[in-house]
Amino acid sequence: MKVENNSIYYEKNQVDKELNLERLTVEIKSKRRYIFFLVGTLMVISLINLYSVSDYEGKLFSLPMTLLFMFVGSTVGFFVSTLDYRKFNKNLFFRFIYFGSLGLLAFMVIAGRFFNGLGIVREINGAYGWIRIGGLGIQPAEILKLAFIILLAMVLAKGETLKEGVWVRIRNSSVVLIPFILLIIFQNDLGTAIHYMAIYMILLFFTNIKLKVVFSVIGGFGALGFGLLTFIYKYGEKIGGGYKARRIIMYVDGIINDGYTGNIDIGYQVAQSLLAFGNGGLFGVGYGNGVQKFSYLPEIHTDFIMALFGEEFGLFGVMLIVAMYLILYNISMNIAMTSKDYFGKYLVVGVAGMIITQVLINLFVAVGLLPVFGIPMPLFSYGGSSIITILTGIGIVLSVNNYTASK
Helix, strand or coil: CHHHHHHHHHHHHHHHHHHHHHHHHHHHHHHHHHHHHHHHHHHHHHHHHHHHHHHHHCCCCHHHHHHHHHHHHHHHHHHHHCCCHHHHCCHHHHHHHHHHHHHHHHHHHHHHHHCHHHHCEEEECCEEEEEEECCEEECHHHHHHHHHHHHHHHHHHHHHHCCCCHHHHHHHHHHHHHHHHHHHHHCCCHHHHHHHHHHHHHHHHCCCCCHHHHHHHHHHHHHHHHHHHHHHHHHCCCCCCHHHHHHHHHHHHHHHHCCCCCCHHHHHHHHHHHHHHHHHCCCCCCCCCCCCCCCCCCCCCCCCHHHHHHHHHHHHHHHHHHHHHHHHHHHHHHHHHHCCCHHHHHHHHHHHHHHHHHHHHHHHHHCCCCCCCCCCCCCCCCCHHHHHHHHHHHHHHHHHHHCCCCC
16 A cells, blocks of 8 residues: 555656646746747837938948848857757866957957057047957957856856855956956946946846845945046046046036036037937837937937937837836846756846846936946947847847756
């Protein structure tokens, strides 16, 4: 009788496991469909929005180029989604991407600052962040955000597995963070450096480190940033801080003294962006009817693309786009929390954090709540490096999702 009961118990457990596996498989497929729908819809709306700019400016080249970037990014992302991400959590792979990434960033700094770019490193808006070969431009610091996330995921996952102390984990993760940040700052690309820091903070927040320690670290960096902002505002021009210092001064003046309208040289873009959002109102002026694209707002197809969208589709249109990003973030975080290993969890948290912080930074810049950093809107702004990076990151999220039930 005891053997028979054990047999029934075993069979019941097997049935329960099969039902759980079936339910999990359905959830995985459902999440994958939602991600495909959200990403595909954002890309279609992006193309429609870019056409509104291109149609007036005669820059229809941006549409086929954007389609090409989306095709390449989707292809790479699909390929990455088919890989087993767990195979890359190896020490040899860590060393390869760590030293390879830092070597590439160091090359950008050295070539740009001391060797006149060697014919391929180009200075754009004061930053040595682009490699241009023929007509193709690549921004390594943008693409290397994924390498940065992978490295941090390895370090934090190892810390969880070995139950390392809090400050040991912070020290080990700082070994990844600090060289990346310094080399990007040496490229004069403060905006990208800040985005790297935001990704790091998101990852740190979702570790099992006590919140008071996380908030202490965040508070420390926040205090440092506030002090630096205050110093630049008061003494930036006196010490020859140049264009970037004047941008920060404009930002503070804009927040405190409505300085956007009073400083046409530096605050012009933000002033025109605010006019675009104001002109759009709740429902917008209608597709194709925006006026800021008539050369009033420079670089409207890149960093300020949401200003055009807000003008033509209004506050409700902008809220719809933001809602789609938030849903994508929520689905990704759900995948992270149901991942069966720490490495997968931190990979997805990093990618989700990269996308949502990029959305927030871009929008905050467009409405004057942050200094102008030059951070593109994910999948919305014209720019190949950003589009390919985001779509490859989505592939990483799908890879973790696909293998959730296989461990």
